[in-house]
Amino acid sequence: MPVRPSTSKPIPTAVKDPQLVEVRRQQIVDAAVDLFIKKGFHRTTTREIARESGMSIGALYEYVESKEDVLYLVCENIHNTLEARLRDTLKEAQNGRETLRLAIRQYLYVMDDMQDDVLLIYQESKSLPPESLRYVLRKEEQITGIFEDILRRGLEDGSLQLDPRAVTLMAHNIIVLGQMWAFRRWVLRRHYDLEDYIRVQTSLLLNELMDSGTGGEARGETDDGN
Amino acid sequence: MPVRPSTSKPIPTAVKDPQLVEVRRQQIVDAAVDLFIKKGFHRTTTREIARESGMSIGALYEYVESKEDVLYLVCENIHNTLEARLRDTLKEAQNGRETLRLAIRQYLYVMDDMQDDVLLIYQESKSLPPESLRYVLRKEEQITGIFEDILRRGLEDGSLQLDPRAVTLMAHNIIVLGQMWAFRRWVLRRHYDLEDYIRVQTSLLLNELMDSGTGGEARGETDDGN
DNA sequence: CGCGCCTGAGCGAGCGTTCGATCGGAGCTC
């Protein structure tokens, strides 16, 4: 388990109580999440973060290296929550296909619940210093990996059909269709509720995974040209 | 055709040459697109935009109300290009299904070509003033509407099967799977090239649109619970 | 007193924006 990137304050003068550090950092993250969601990273000032976490700017900078460091902590926190919630509900393993169906449902519920947080990562992670960004992206791949594993399990037990080369792509499709529920809510919510959404997207994904690998296109149709 | 939001400078003193205004604004947009892609909106200064467009800050502010106004012009410009390119290749109407297949291919090509621009809109449009943001989102819906129309045409001529209630959602799916090629390129590019991507995603989408509306889930499977 | 912890005024760089000065060429007069 690697250490946080540029972050992880060298701790200025003395050795602090590590428990207090954890508590304070959580306060900071909680406050920052709220503010970043409401106003965005750039429009939020460090003074506001301090005020909202119930400490002074001085104290804030005892527990955090920089404003960007706060953003990193926020992203890390959200990703960890997300991943934990997902893995948590996938303990009981069944037939691959049913696991997948369950996982999609669970995932979409989590995405519905964490809409704002997902949006936050999407819109602000580019403001991270490069090293931290790489870190966050790696975490994103790990989460995608959860679905890759489920898909592969389905291939092995024969309950899913798919060109093995497309496993990664399908996993990303699932992830992105979930995120879509978060960042297109301004329009989707006007037409569908969560259950509608789960139904249609599950159908889309599982339909593909049941008969043909790359087929699906009715054969005999021409037009492979342009 | 509505007028630009808060934008559209009242023109300070005298009447300027409207043709020059157009040219200068295009210079500004071109420079800004490059800079925003490279450094992001917040990290780009107005001075840089001016320098890169070959004018002074003073001149810049003759053609633009504010930095946010530049961002709006950029978004508008990208969306217009995108929409024009899409509509442009959909003139010859065929059977709905083939039109859709063609449109998806064309769309993914455009997205591949405009990766950076798509990413730009995604990450920076939240920095727009609310009124301009609404404008940009409306444009996004219009573009989605192109695919809604194609889908409906397919329903009418019987070449596509789909629950009519899901038309909007499927259109959004297409749009988002296209955007995914832009904003997940850091990983997708490692595994797939554009043709792979087009093949798998077309299969996914068209497979669903050919036999069942919401079916796809093998009947008799339980687990509608949790 | 010493030490961990906190405070918040203050620093200074950087930013978006303004505005008086300047440029340069078109048009006029003689």
Next chain:
DNA sequence: GAGCTCCGATCGAACGCTCGCTCAGGCGCG
């Protein structure tokens, strides 16, 4: 065509302000 005026277009120093961050000091507990 020389000299002049005029005016839109351009310039960039300067302004005012915000913000991330620091640091000299204070408080209370052991």
